[in-house]
Amino acid sequence: MKHPFPFSAIVGQAEMKQAMILTAIDPSIGGVLVFGDRGTGKSTAVRALAALLPPIMAVQGCPVNSAKVADVPDWAMLDEKTLVEMPTPVVDLPLGATEDRVTGALDIEKALTKGEKAFQPGLLARANRGYLYIDEVNLLEDHIVDLLLDVAQSGENVVEREGLSIRHSARFVLVGSGNPEEGELRPQLLDRFGLSVEVASPKDIATRVDVIKRRDAYENDNTAFMLRWQAEDAAIRDQILTARRALAELTTPDKTLHDVAELCLALGSDGLRGELTLLKAARAYAAWRNDTALTRLHVKEMAPMALRHRLRRDPLDEAGSGTRVARIVEETLG
């Protein structure tokens, strides 16, 4: 199995990369939605993210990656409970996945052959404390979307079958990608994504040539290429860890809170989730830049990705919602 393409080797796409780094700094921002045309490297970036995430401490063999020995569910039937360092899980939810595979179900093999009731955890269990990635999220079947919305809201997955009642925590960062030409996303699901970015393929030849050359090098001389970029990936990972520590120290002046509220009011975004996400994103961004205080600049730069998918759709506005956010940011914050 080839290693995924290194994150630091991705040419351009600064906004998308920034959004993913922010969720790594503060997972509570709540996921990234990447929308863009074919062939712009959406999936490549998401898969590259896994290598970038700092490891977590979890109970060895625990199906839901519990952080504490006490949290390991009974049905896991673990005899030995030791904490080990493991990579942050990044779980793929493929389009064809059945409900059983997503939520987990009774273990059919044991039921059939031994007549035993045992729970076989699903993708949601594996994604706990990590990332759940859905490629082509706009093509996901409705009933799977309903299920995801429910779990993403409650942070808990409940399975009832054959008198077996299982609940386990399922907190994950939702990362989705898709091509908007092929279908819209339901507003409820849109709202679950903290940040949204739009990607397009680079327009100038030099950048495009760079993309081709790096991809070619990656495919031809994989080992050398990975070696070449590993150090840069490690540098980003270190910076993420530094930023996580800095985040705790960061102060939020009232003036910034006011800015955030005013901006969301002017945009008429639904609910308070927009404000919260914008604030969290701005804080993570400030921590990433190693700035000691939160300022208007951070809010301004983060506003498009935190808010563009929360606007009410206005059929009379031809410009994309990104442009609308930028315009209003300019008007309100100057």
Place this chain on the structure above:
Amino acid sequence: MGRGSRGSWKKPLAEAIWHRAVLALQLLAIDPGLGGMALRARAGPVRDRFSGLLAWLPEVQHRIHPAISDEALFGGLDLSATLATGAFVQEQGLLARPGTLVLTMAERATTQLAARLAMTLDAGHAHRLVAMDEGAEPDEVLNPKLAERLAFAVDLSEISIGDAVSVSDFNPSAAITHLRQVTVPDDICDQLTRIAAQFGIDSLRAPLFALRAAKAHAALLGKMSVDADDVEAACLLVLAHRATQMPGSDEEEQDTPEPEQNETEQDQSDTLDMPDEMLLEAIKALLPDNLLDRIAAQKARQGKGSGSGAARKGNRRGRPMPSRAGRLGDGARIDIVATLRAAAPWQTIRKQATGRDNLQVRSEDIRVKRFEEKSDRLLMFTVDASGSSALSRLAEAKGAIELLLAQAYARRDHVALVSFRGSEAEVLLPPTRSLVQTKRRLAALPGGGGTPLAAGIVMALEQSIAATRKGLTPTIVILTDGRANVALDGAGNRVQAAADAQRMAQMVRAQGIDALVIDTGNRPEPALSALAQTLGAIYLPMPRADAARLSQAVAAALDD
């Protein structure tokens, strides 16, 4: 086997197409990273001959069809084997092992299937896909998501069996071993990227595929390094069919930095003896003359329905879909076989639990049938009730609506009526199928005043979007003589009014809503035909149209 008058001179060209197809297949056999090829051909001897050559591809072949189930693709529990042996038998899906998938009737593949196959190709487990596209009409094409991931596209529909000369046998194994040693001169990447950009190919997969194809071509000929011939072959096979513009057809050409070419000229001398221009010409020669028209037509079609309503899911009627767990009730129909399948694995446990030795089916086993049906169509009449001709036009529109509704039970159409006059538009008849309600609502229609065309379109658009949410597929039918003279803000300003109407028309187009423009003026109005163009709509000049002709015209135009 020349085809009479047009055969003889076409023959060399057709033979060249065949040779290119064969070459593409050879390259694909050498490098699975090329993804696959889209093959457009009607069933017939030519396709059969080409299918015979697919044996060159090293791995096992599986034929799949557009209605293939997820279980067949991804695998699942093999119930009959499991029950027979009493042990857990997993059925492997077709995608589990590397192989060549031959997708028949590829133009019928749904976006859902395309996405699954695309995922498989992206995973890089050496799957190859040959998509056999039998589309007869120009708009019956392979899903773009899949086409994007296949390096080659070959159209054999125009060539006859005489052109498909037999080819000697081919064994890719030597070239496959050789492929690893092929090196690529540095400037080839630049050149391929430049050329792709010149033809307006936005995706970066295209130059990547071209690079792989050039390497495979060099390997095929036993060369150690990619040279100009390989680049030309790669461009013709990979880039030509992706072109969206003629080189130099817009200002994008300015992006190609001239000085850069001069800088690299020194190292060009030893490896590259084919300048960009020659390659561009070679690709251009392959492009159809009507490329730009074709692209415009494709864009116009984007997001538009096929006239029969968009698909939606229900549990009563339509095309069957895989059943899923659900509750009985709401008129749902039980899928007995699927329910029994779902219940089967648990029988051992249930017998232990209850002590009864019969078949035990519980509510969670219930599988409900699902169907995909075409949603009902909504005709949104948007009628100009202004000025002098208002009364007669409204009367005829009313007549047409009633006539259409009378047929609607068979055609499952809903109708609605928006009228615009003075400075605003109003909904006279919300979407309905009821003839009685329509007659009552339409009894008194006010007329007179200015022509706020833009306001009418906005109202129709809002209603259409609302109707889409309710599962209807709207079509806006605009009846007017087209002299818009009231702008969106209510001011009487002809220039602004026309501009607003155009702007709103773009909005309708952007929402992917079909439209039809009927010009009831005595002379055809150029502004209206321009509006129809913006809407991507059919334009019908019908001076003094009566209700019967109107309803016929609408029905005919929409059934195309």
